[in-house]
Amino acid sequence: MTLNATIAEVTERIETRSADMRGTYLDRMRRAADEGPRRAHLTCGNQAHAYAAMGEDKDALATGRAPNIGIVSAYNDMLSAHQPFERYPDIIRAAARAQGGTAQVAGGVPAMCDGVTQGQVGMELSLFSRDVIALAAGVALSHNVFDSALYLGVCDKIVPGLVIGAATFGYIPGIFLPAGPMPSGLPNDEKAKVRQQFAAGEVGRDRLMEAEMASYHSPGTCTFYGTANSNQMLMEFMGLHLPGASFVNPGTPLREALTVAGTERALEITNLGNDYRPVCDILDAKAFVNGIVGLMATGGSTNLVMHLPAMARAAGIALELEDFDDISSVTPLMAKVYPNGLADVNHFHAAGGLQYMMGELLSAGLLHEDVKTVAGDGLSLYTREPQIRDGRVVYTDGPKETQNDRILRPATDPFQATGGLKQLYGNLGHGMMKTSAVAPERHVIEAPARVFHDQAAVKTAFKAGEFTSDTVIVVRFQGPRSNGMPELHGLTPTLAVLQDRGLKVALVTDGRMSGASGKVPSAIHVCPEAADGGPLARVRDGDIVRVDAVAGTIECLAPDFDKREPVTADLSGNGHGVGREIFEVFRANVGLASKGAGVVV
Template identity: 70%
Template sequence: MAVNKTVLEVTDRIVARSRPGRETYLAAMRRAAEDGPARAHLTCSNQAHAYAAMGGDQDRLATTRAPNLGIITAYNDMLSAHAPFESYPARIKDIARRMGATAQVAGGVPAMCDGVTQGQDGMELSLFSRDVIALAASVALSHNTFDAVAMLGTCDKIVPGLVMAAGAFAHLPMIFLPSGPMTSGLPNDEKAKVRKAFAAGETDRAALMQAEMAAYHGPGTCTFYGTANSNQMLMEIMGLHLPGASFVSPDTPLRHALTDAGTETILTQTALGDSYRPLYEIMDERAFVNGIVGLMATGGSTNLVLHLPAMARAFGIILTLQDFADLSEAAPLLARVYPNGLADVNHFHAAGGLGFLIAQLLDAGLVHEDVQTVAGPGLGRYTQDPQLPLNKPLAWVPGSTSSLNDKILRPQSDPFQPTGGLKHLTGNLGQSIIKLSAVKPEHRLIEAPARVFETQDAVIDAFKAGTLDGDAAIVLRFHGPQANGMPEVHGLTPTLSVLQDRGYKIALVTDGRMSGASGRIPAAIHLSPETMAQGPLARVRDGDPIRLDAEHGSLDNLAPDFENRTPDTADLATSHTGTGRELFSLFRDNATPATQGASPLFKGET
């Protein structure tokens, strides 16, 4: 199938826009590759320090040309998705030894859980934790003792941060080894009902706690299609996972077999052998376009609209919101996974999963097939499913040719909707995005008076006081990256849902983020320029008529004197101290706009 015209046009303009930076980047990666294995350039003292704790592996490291695999791990046992990584290094080292190679844990990176920090002060460190992860992983790999890298990370900021670090070391082969989703617990829609009942004062905290624990009950990623599982989809469709690896649950024979196979695969791709496959050959403009199309076709997390531009810049590639918007118009919505439907990712996987979805996108010409991947050339490999027959080795077989549940997953000839899950909004309030896949058509045009707030708590207090009853465009400002680190405001979802259910026209307009698990409320998010930079939100007043037209992509303040007002300011001192926030002023002061990824690591780049 020929590649779709819009996909080609977007790819071509990304290539043209990125050419100067991409050529400089590729030249640097090729120079690093030409230097050969970095360990060869270390002194004997350098190497002795690196191998001192390696026991029986010391001789192999010091006297042979066997590859040495670096492991970057985001393990901690506070995150359900990352707890399974505890056993990965020992397993990876065993596989490496069987192949005559070695493996070392190069370093660990922090991994915070947005589910724990939602509505808490720690959420103001969440986005910038991505950049900390990128820096920490780069420090670990700077020892230059590795011939390939295995990245162990899954959740919201961890995968983007690891990818950003990978861009600086992309002359090395790299693979991402996931942990997989937890088994299904209390259905997500049932959990959401309890949350709304608690917000409305109709149930008590004991019932809420029982529901939450029944939903989040074991190791693995949370089962809704939020940022963590959107990350997994991206790593697979961009060719950084083995085919079918994303949604296999932890601590199962197939999960272990895929980890083993991933280790074996990456160790065959080093510059020491005949099948050298550096990461920079995989992560090109086509791979990023494929990732965006996958995000749209699955109704993925809006957080990736922040992360993908930052990830791309690490490889010398520049993405814009218009790229996302145009690909969203071209890509039909083929999946409905909570919050865009009732199913969770385990149901999605059982219905045919990514193998079926990628096959449909290939058939429609909506993704590039001629890409490089860790599994070899061609995205067609990712239409296959891994299987582990009894007493037989892991094998890949043709994936399902039809959906096994058309309420969850559909062919491109019969999509849930003809366009993807994202819309680019523009108007006199700036640029923003809205996720439409879970917003009902009757809620996509909102014209309502503004109610202006500067904290989530103030919104909830107004709701409890009964002063929010009525149509309202909830304006939550001073929540951009320069103001307070751009926290998610997912904690408002139950409150705003109650108001919507009462029949009011409700919208959220903010320069902050919404969780990947949100979606029923029309929410114009990532508004840029942000309020802290004297963006348009700084001129909004209570009662201003706000018009959000998601179908036509517009967001405006209709007040006649809006453009001529003096911008408001805010005292944000309380958001800059406590819970470590005082240490992040360098990040806040240097963050790029949300449209560029909100990263302090690329300040000054165009």
């Protein structure tokens, strides 16, 4: 199938825009690769330190002739998605040893859970944790003893941070190994209903706790389609997973076999063999375009609109938000997974999942097939489905038909003709909206504004019964410079209650919503942020604000709006407590949300 003209045009635009930066990056990677295996440049003393604890693998490491894998792990057992990684190093070491190679845990990276910190002060460190993870991955790989790397991470900031680290060490081949989603528990729509009932005072905390525990109930990724599962989709679309690896449940024979297969493949693609596949060759403009197509076709997380530019910049590629908008305009929304549907990712996977979707998008000319991946050349490899035979992974042809067209539909008959994210521009700045879960009749909201400086004040006003008419709720001073740009997902039940009461409501903020942003129209990531004197700092209570996801605009209609002086806020309380003190350098140096809100790239 001929490549779609818009996809081709956007790719060419990215390549042209990035030519100098990408050229410099690749030149550095080539020079590093030309130096040969890393261990060849270490002294005997250097190496003795690196191998001292390696027991039966010492001799293989000391000779330097067998490939050595560095494991960068985000394991902790507070994140259900990361708890399965506890056993991965043992599996990987044994699999490497069986193939004549070795593997070492190079280092750990922090991994915080946005579900735990949601609505809490700790959430103000969440976005910045991505850059800390990238830095920690750099420290792990700086020992210079690895021929390839395996990256163990799943959740919100962890995968983007690991990709930034992997791109920085792009001369080293790398494969991402996921843990998979937990089995389905309490349906997500039932959980959301209980949350709304609690917000409205209709049920007590005991009922809320019961529902939450029935939803988040075992090891594995949360089953809704938020940032964590969007990350897994992205790694597959960009060729950094093995085909079909994303949504296999933890603790199953196939999950373990895929971990073994990933280890074996990591040994095969080093600079010591004949199929050298460094990360720098995989992370090119085409891979990022494929990733954006996947984001739009699945109705994925809004957080990735920030993470992808930061990830791309680490690989010498400049993404702009116009690239997302143009790709969205030609990419069909093919999936309905909670919050933009009732199904969870297990249902999506059973309906045909990524293998069916990628086959459809390739046939429609919406993906670049001619890419390098960790599995081999060509994205069509990712239409195959992994199975186990005699304890090993084998691949068969993936599904050619959807198994449930209420969850997954063909590219020729999608749920909607365009992707699930929309860029918004106007005199309030630049923002974005996840439209895939928002009913079409709510894509345009025009109403008086109520202005708040934190989400707690919104909840207080709600409990006081102050929202009795159509309202655009403006929550400002929530950007990365203000307080680290925490997710405001805790507002979702409150706003959903107002909407269910028949009011027209919208949220406008320079903060973030969850990757599981739901049915309330929300203009998020608005920048320049209020703390930089951005337009949101000029909005007043009662101003008529129009949020229009059809026209792609976000406007304050007050006649004197442009002449007003921006207000300021006392942000001194954001600088201390729960570790915020040590992140002042991040808040002071962070980039615009539209550029990825990066500190290290």
